[in-house]
Amino acid sequence: MNQQNIVTKTQNTWCIGCGNFAILTAIKVVINELISEGCPSENIVLVSGIGCHAKIVDYLNLNSFYSLHGRTLPVAEGIKIAKPSTKVIVFAGDGDAYGEGMEHLIFAAKRNIDITMIVHNNRVYGLTTGQYTPTSPFDFHGRSTPKGTKELPLNPLHLMLAGGATFLARGTSFGLNLLKKNFKEAIIHKGFSLVDVLQVCVTFFNLYEYYGERIYELKDHQKDDYSKALEKIREWDYNADSKIPTGIFYQKLRDTFETGFTDKEVDNEQRYEKIKEFLQKTI
Ligand SMILES: Cc1ncc(C[n+]2csc(CCOP(=O)(O)OP(=O)(O)O)c2C)c(N)n1
Ligand code: SF4
Ligand SMILES: [Mg+2]
Secondary structure, three states: HHHHEEOOOOOOOOOOOHHHHHHHHHHHHHHHHHHHHHHHHHEEEEEEEOOOOOHHHEEOOEEEEOOOOOOOOHHHHHHHHHOOOEEEEEEEEEHHHHHHHHHHHHHHHHHOOOOOOEEOOOEEEEEOOOOOOOOOOOOOOEEEEEEOOOOOOOOOOHHHHHHHHOOOEHHHHHHOOHHHHHHHHHHHHOOOOEEEEOOEEEOEEEHHHHHHHEEEEEEOOOOOOOHHHHHHHHOOOOOOOOEEEEEEEEEEEOOOOHHHHHOOOOOOHHHHHHHHHHHHHHH
């Protein structure tokens, strides 16, 4: 299969300059690589929410499910549990994932279900024309907050680390190489992986210049160290005027949720041993 086969003829309706184009380009390359490395294309399932980001599944000729706003993960989890061999890749907006879908996100991380979540974090509701989201900065002047927001933004990676996610990364929509690397590693990772992409919405919140002055890539970062991950994740807390690290912050292996569903009978002794082993790996 070559690059052409996974592209649809659907007309692209994103604004010129939208950061979603970079996400589409990067995921196309990565999926093509996975296919050429032996992953059958029919084993890949895409799930999207509702928003500008969600149109990405219209542009990729793969099995996909357009879900509801905030409800990508229940759909993705159902697919993964029903057929654990599928590679489930979720595309969600920041409003979608960090607002309405937040409780699902925490549970997916806690369960460590083997799903990859790519968040198009433009820090605004794009499709509904510019309302604030959980990651919009303090004093954000949008359609629903003409006098500015009165609350601090949420650091979703911090929350996901506490929630138990086993792979956490940040990319930007103008760092294509890093984006491809993050996506590939996240998809290969066995467990719940989240890539937060600072995707610029040129129409309602153009942050190209702001990010351009602050972004740097993590080097020699010890990604299996929880404290170091926490330190790097908190370096830029969305409102601070500091540098913004990008790359893989955290990666750890532990048992995944979907593998727990088995028909095999186990006695109490075996069950006890399994729980002990699980806890030793987790704590
Ligand atoms: C349950 C529900 N609530 C609200 C909406 C209206 N709605 C559609 S898209 C959207 C915002 C999308 O923002 P985001 O998730 O950040 O995606 P973006 O458009 O920025 O990519 C909202 C509020 C909806 N379709 N369904
Ligand atoms: S409104 Fe923003 S997020 Fe939506 S397509 Fe346009 S630039 Fe992209
Ligand atoms: Mg958004």
